[in-house]
Amino acid sequence: MLKSKAKWNYIEKIQDNDNLHWMDDSLSLSPVIQELLLQRGITSEHAASKFLAPDLSDLHNPNMLLMIDKATNRVHQAIENQERILVFGDYDADGVSSTTVLLKALQELGADCNFYIPNRFTEGYGPNEKAFRNAYDEGYQLIITVDTGIAAVHEAEVANELGIDLIITDHHEIQAELPDCYAIIHPKCSPDYLFQELAGVGVAFKFAESLLGYFPKHLLEFTAIGTIADLVPLVNENRILAYYGLKALSATSNVGLKALKQVCKIEDQVTEEDVGFLIGPRINAVGRLQDADLAVHLLMTDSKEEAIEIAETIQQINQERQRIVTEIVNEAEEMLNGCEQQGVIIVAKEGWNEGVLGIVASKLVRKYDRPAIVLAKKSDKGIAKGSARSIPAFDLFQNCMQVRHLFHSFGGHAQAAGMTLQLEQVEVLQAALNELIFSQLTAEDFKQVIDISQSIPISEITEELIGEIERLAPFGMHNPKPLFHIQEQPTQARQIGSLKNHLKLQFKSNKAMLDAIGFGLGELFHYLTPHTAIQLVGELGINEWNGQRKPQMMIQDISINDWQLFDHRGKRTLDISPFINEESRQLAVGKEERTQYEGIDYKTYQDLLDDPEQLNSLFIIDMPNEIADLEQLIKNTKPNNIHVCYYVKDSTYLRAFPSREEFKWVYAFILRRKQLHADRDITVLIQSKGWTKDKLLFILDVFEELDFISNTDGIIQPNPQPMKKDLRSSSIYQQRLRQAEIEKVLYYSTYEELKSFFTRCAEYLGIPKEELSYGL
Template sequence: MLQSKAKWNYSEPIDITTGLDELSEISPIIKKMLLQRGITTKEEANQFLSPDLHQLHSPEQLSSITKATERVHQAISNKEKILVFGDYDADGVSSTTVMLKTLLELGADCDYYIPNRFSEGYGPNEEAFIEAYKSGFTLIITVDTGIAAVHEAAVAKELNIDLIITDHHEVQDELPDAFAILHPKCSPEYPFKELAGVGVAFKFAEALLGYFPKHLLEFVAIGTIADLVPLVDENRVLTFYGLHALTISKNLGIKALKNVCKMNGNITEEDVGFSIGPRLNAVGRLQDADLAVQLLMSDDLYEATELAEEIEAINEQRKEIVNNIVKEAEQIVSEVEGVIVVAKEGWNEGVLGIVASKLVRKYDRPAIVLTIKPETGEAKGSARSIPAFDLFQNCMKVRELFTHFGGHAQAAGMTLPVENINCINEKLNEFIYKELSEDDFKQEIEITDTLNLSDISIELIKEISRLSPFGMKNPKPLFQIVEIPDNVRQIGSSKNHLKLQFKKEKTQVEGIGFGQGDLYHFISPMTPLTVVGELSINEWNGMKKPQIMIRDMRIDSWQLFDNRGRRHTEVDPYLHLDLLALTKEEKPLRSDLKQITYDTDQQFISKTDILFIFDLPDKLEQLEEIIQRAKPKIIQACYTVEDSAYLTSFPSRENFVWFYALIKKRKELDLKRELTAIMNAKGWSKEQIVFISKVFFELGFVKIDNGVIQINPNPNKRDLSDSKLYQERLNRIQMEKTLYYSNYEELRNWFSSYISDLQTAKEEIKEWI
């Protein structure tokens, strides 16, 4: 048995006969996926499968947008200086680019400012506003930030600077007193509340320009995907067209960035999420984010290439810093509690969100990672959460303990006095244990459907791609298949990846589990494996094959690993489990193994995860009793046979009759003198003749003295089966035949007859991996 790493949630059963009857051109699997997304009419399905720019909402529905637009045009007419105040992440950088390009197109006297993460922190700040005032700026437009800048808005007002806030982050208790706030969640008339920061900036750009700015869509796609907002409604449409714009982009910065990312062909949401976004984010994590804006604004090929290469180097540096902090953080996490809070002086605050994400994935707990600043007595950092725990709402319960705080349900940034760290940890642990059960801490996987292997094809995978771009609230579908793999092996230079081969009739599907090489030791032959993953197409040398990228797996049945006759048995992969070693007699074994023998008192044998059988029993019944007592989920057959009884010819009854007749005729037989002659005459081995003699002696048919056999003239009538020696030899032969010389399937069937009740003991299954 193998327990899944994550908690598997299955989509509610869907009756595909209840909707979308008109869509005969799509497969039942796709129809079911549309219904799962609440799409029940042909019109809704067509809109989803074929996104159209006409589905977008009017910017005029955003509250205060008319007022904000008029103020910007007024500033341009009056030749006022306008400052775009952005954020240092990919959403902030792309938002800044959208607004800056818009203002420049309108002929504005403008510049941009992105605060330094390390010296200024997140969001608008008083010092920056004062500097803007000194530089003659009379209008500041924030993008992807500002909704929590209550104090800074007051400062702007005192300085006679008009402040237009465009943002999408969670609205807090008090709104800033700004000239205008453009925010979907502050706009009752706006139908869609989940725009990214760049989406709000784009809406403002559309209102300012007076036309739909298709040339800015590529930046919208970057910020929307990188900021992990729901890819539904407007975000789906904007991203769909934005990805196409990225594919054919003429922007020199984007072309240079695609080049360092080695991107060719159609750009996907995964290209943005795993390559473009992280590189733009890396700049602001380690230094000023201006470099990223300069790249996207560049109109010089040589400059754009240099900037892209510099950003690539920064990203590599970021990876190294993250790895080092993760190692240090894991050393601090000695005991996993409800919420992990780790803090240390000297950690680079720019990467702490990534570190928190890695800790969440490893420990299945929300994580807050802070760098301590001894000069100010503060700690600053980021947090990431698990699906079941709303980090934003729970931190807001103790908002007074933070100097600064903001974010979403699953991610947040914060500054706090060092002395409040323990108190915050205690409070959050109190909240999380009240809200969640132990099962809630596990990562969750949403399973779209269960497929037969024969369902999987290149055509189906292409059809599924029509539901892209995938992201939040439109996740890439995960499918479950239950099959016995035809081949299992570890791949990669460190053997840290897993490759499975599934075959059934004409269908062949490969399964790839990146980072799951350790599970190789938990997959036994002829065992159904339940895997969950994403379907994709593997293309190599012009050949296309369907594959499933494995996200998680489990095995519901008990397992047998056949290591018979091998000198070495792997134990290390199983050290986190309960291990029991069965030997014939006490012997030196590694300390990880609890040891019992066939003579161990049954009351001292308890249930175990894995039973290593290192020695064979004298008779099958001994092993049967131990198996029924230990109830192992995995059996490792690790024994060998020496002096095999099974391979030694066992005398037939005719052999016994002939030998007895010889003794009876001779009255006396000296084996020392006649053994060789008998062996040559009958083709028997010495061991056979000695065995027959001992059986006759045990039954009282003969007497033996110094190798001389004499007939007993008046023996009791007894059958050969009355001989204990005879029975032991038969038992030994049967035991060896059953446990050693059987094939894998025969051995597994024998064990199954004694542990089949384990299949229903699900409540006893422990979480292993």
Template sequence: MLQSKTRWNFPNNDHEISKWMDDSNGMSPIILDLLLQRGITTKKQATTFLSPDLANLHNPFDLESMDKATERVHKAIKNEERILVYGDYDADGVSSSTVMMETLIELGATCDFYIPNRFTEGYGPNESAFKAAAEDGVSLIITVDTGITSVHEAMIARELGIDLIITDHHEPQEELPDAYAIIHPKISPKSLFQELAGVGVAFKFAESLLGYFPEHLLDLVAIGTIADLVPLVNENRVLAYYGLRTLSTTKRPGIKALKQVCKIDGIVTEEDVGFLLGPRINAVGRLQDADLAVQLLMTDDAQEAQQIAEMIQEINKERQKIVTTIVSEAEAMVNTDEHDVIIVAKEGWNEGVLGIVASKLVRKYDRPAIVLAVKSETSEVKGSARSISAFDLFTNCMKVRELFTKFGGHSQAAGMTLPRENVPMLQSELNSLINQQLSEEDFTQVVDVCRTVSITEINEKLINEVNQLAPFGMANPKPIFHVKHIPSDMRQIGNMQKHLKVQFRDETITVDGIGFGMGNLYSKVSPKTPISVIGELSINEWNGNKKPQIVMQDMKIEERQLFDYRGKKQLNLTSFINDSKEGLVISNSTIDDLPLSVNQISYKSDISNLVKLDSLYILDLPPNLSILKEIIRSTSPSNIYAGYYIEDSAYMKAFPSREDFKWFYALVRKRNTLDLNKEIKLIMDTKSWTKERVLFISKVFFELGFVKIEKGVIEYNPTPVKKDLQESILYQERIVKADIEKILYYSTYIELKAWITNCLEDLKAPKEEVTNGL
């Protein structure tokens, strides 16, 4: 058996395709099933989802204060007031700032943008920046992707005589800022969709200000929406869908240059944004001022765009190195035995990458993680948090809001600043809260598996149908499929053999499975064993050939496995014993340095108290089959490793026949005395026997009392007690040993596995019920 790393959640199979409320002809059963899992039950809903339409976007004026804010901006432009766009340093904030700047510039505004430095100013609006803006003559500030928690800063703006328009999408807290206007879906009663990204809100504002639908800004909207991990449903799905189209054909020099350094050619996908474009834009604000990223998106100069894109590429490489270092240091501090919420802190850590580090800790330990940089000069800590799906980080941190100097975020991600001395209290409170709310099972990452498919179902047509549901993202994840099949081939590939390639074959159909970072599982899969894998379906294109494949994310094996290492004289135990959860080694010689989870016994040990365990390692053959059967029954192992070696085989030596014994006995009786020291060679040549056979027959006769042997001289006993050869212990041991070798050593893999299975199936056989004393 092999335990999966994640918990696989299959959909409730109680539903039927017949739950569709109207005609669904023309759709494949798999697509119908996937839509049903997304709550889509009518043809109209399906059409809306599968064919996103800009006409389905909601009216910008459904957002509260949109008209008031629009009127104020037009007034500022008319009066030639100075307008400042105040953004955030992530990809959503950068794209939001660009959307608003391009809109204001198109309207002829006198405007500029400002993005705070993550390290010297922190997240969101700040008093110093507002005062500096006032000194520069700014009379109107528009925040994008930030500001909903800036109560103090809104008060400062009023005192400075600055009108503040807040556009944001982050979670509102109990007190709202006293701003001139707040445009926020979650405080807008008329809003039909409340999950827009910051750039989505800015885009709505831009549409209102321009008086027309600004399709040319959709490439920017796609970057912020996808990179910020908002739900890709409803309006976000439409914006992302058309935004990706615009990204694919964009004329913006900055985006074209960034696509070039990312080696993105042709159609841009949500994965290109999420894993290539977005992280590079984010990297700028993580390590320095994010202004450079806004300049990249706004520039009209191709040469300048290329220079900035290359600079951003280098910044991203540096970011990756810093992340690797901090992750290594953070992992050394983690103690999940004591705490179910991970909190690590250290002086000198780069604040800009702590969210990435927290995400990596969550993935590795399946625990919420808070990663903090210690600021010794202020006796504060500042950092980021990420959570597991079962634990709402925002809600729970708000229960201890008094511990934070600053706090904000979502259910799964947050940023925070707090006094250093409050960290132990935060650790204690969050541990208490998570233990009250979650069970042990909740700490295992859950993967939603859409359905099981056979090898024959996986083809290019199915994959193309699934891709109709793209763009994928939050609330519309890429479908994960389950496959169970016996691999026809499996091997490790890539640098350091880190990856796993599996081939599944069914009749004439062949499907490859590729598991990145799963190379370590190669030694955990025994031959001819059905494996279950989950992953995404895709098409692998190589040299013009297209082939369907499953990109594996996890694997498990639900039946007992036999790992056959028989006959290996120098067997290295380390590779498979160290990973054992609960193991037992059977060996007649002591093995040093076994893990604490693995015990050792010999066949002479007391086996009456053995319990069920994960792995059984058989390194020596038993003196009889019954004792090994009893050990296997008592331990009922999930995995059995056969690793014994025979120096002197009984089974491979021809066993003397009764005629052989008769001939030799007749010789001894005739000669009365036989000196093997002188005559054994003659006997061997005469009968074509081995020396071992002559000696074995002699010892059996000696044990039965038919002869006496002293210093190699055999003397006939004229008055022996009549006995059968079967009464010789030596004779019986030879038969038993040969039988053991035949069953356990010289058997085929299938035969040995069947013998082990029979040992365990004996346990399942119900005992006969005793009735009327019978």
């Protein structure tokens, strides 16, 4: 039995009713896709058509954004008066793409403009007073923020003091006080705007559209990058912008994007996964380790040579970022012994690169299943600065806002945030957040949740179905890539990769075949047993290799609900460390006295029979003296996992059992000889008959027990008046029969025969009721 790492949440099937009979033949959709659409709240043919075929005409009018007209007029006035305009951006992929979009629009209008992105390390997040004063000194009269600024209350006051008009375009959460500036373009400040989840680049794109007076298709490729990389919901306008932006990215003529695609090894159509896992992280890496200006220059340049040079530099920066992240994660994990007592993980250390702490926090969340705050200490300034990531059940932004007084600065979303606080407040913050999270969540809430769209038989997993699923792309927040559940016995299982750290399974059902790959799940190979059904959850896709295409599942989680038999018989040395689990009750049982076996508790058969306890895993080290003892032990302990670990050095079963005629011959021989010398005559007898010494000694032991012979000081003589007895009345005879039967049943049986034996021991071994969960 193998428990899943996450909670499996089966999305409730939408039941057909009169209001949902909207699918008709014109859509030609399979039942699987129909259900996926219903799960997304799409309950009309019109909505389904719009979702499956996004249309640019369905984007909302930018004029519905509050104050956008005022901001547009101010920019046009600045261009007419030849005022200098500064685009103030952010250092992540959304900020870089936002800066690029607005900068290109302003250049197209002939504006005297430039951009500024603060240094993460020396200036921190968002607008700052020094940057504004420097802008004033350089003659800028208008500053436009993109993807930042909604919390810049003080900086807005500075701009007013300097006589600089400040236009804020942003999408981050609104805090208690809004900046007093010339204009704010923000969906959540615009009650008439019909979609409030635009990314920063989405807001910048809307502003660019308003400024240019037409729909700027040529800016969609940059808009897709920020929209996908910033993890905003990919529905409504964001879906349309991402859908067409990916098409534009695939056919881009922008030399910077082409160079970036080249270092990412993206050759064909660009997908949301390409942006999320290849393009976005490389753009982000620049701002994480140095000034983000380099990334903007890449997207703005017209020189192919410069683009290639910058892209290669960015590739090197990303590799360095990966190295630093690995180093910090390792150090953080060493600091987190006993972290299960914490509701919110907080780790802090001097010298950590604050640019990558968000990535580190994400990795800690995935490993420990709890929110994580990772801080870089700055002892010279008495502060700690860093990033946080959360779990779905805990709104990080709202809860941190309840202790806002502990932060010097704070901002973010429900699942991610950035912060600065005094060093002495770190422990206070830890205690405060622990109190908040434990008051809101149960232990079950901390587990990751996997939403499963449907259970599906292997026979239905075809290229055609996967092609239909791809029509739901681009996938992202609020439109996740569907996860499917299958239950089947694998026909093949193996570890792959140079470190054997990945798992590959193969399933066959009639003519259907499915490969399943679990990256990083190689250790689960040890937990698979023959003829055992496995439950998998994962994404469906197509594997292309050497011109062949076939369906494939990318595994996200695995569970086994049946009891399992692990067959380690006959191994002289056995490493059971992969199976040791401190969270479950495990026990080894054998004949001899000892306290532990390979790191787990140990009892003898008799001890465990006298004092039974319910177990998760039972390791059987020695075969019992009586099969009945093992049968009773299994019934008493009810293990979900049974490991047979015994090794037979001198097999009774494989020894030839003397026949009745052989017993008679030996007795007749002794009667004729009157007496035998044990040492001398037995050796001659063995050689003459070609028997083993064990065989002859066994016969003699049975005769002696039955008083057919006597053995005094090595002299064997027949009993002159023996009583007639059946050979089977000898306990020695019976013990040998029993030992041979034990070996036959428990050692020399096939895997299927041995599993049948244990299954017969107790009915509970079918499917333990206490393990039924997640609707299975």
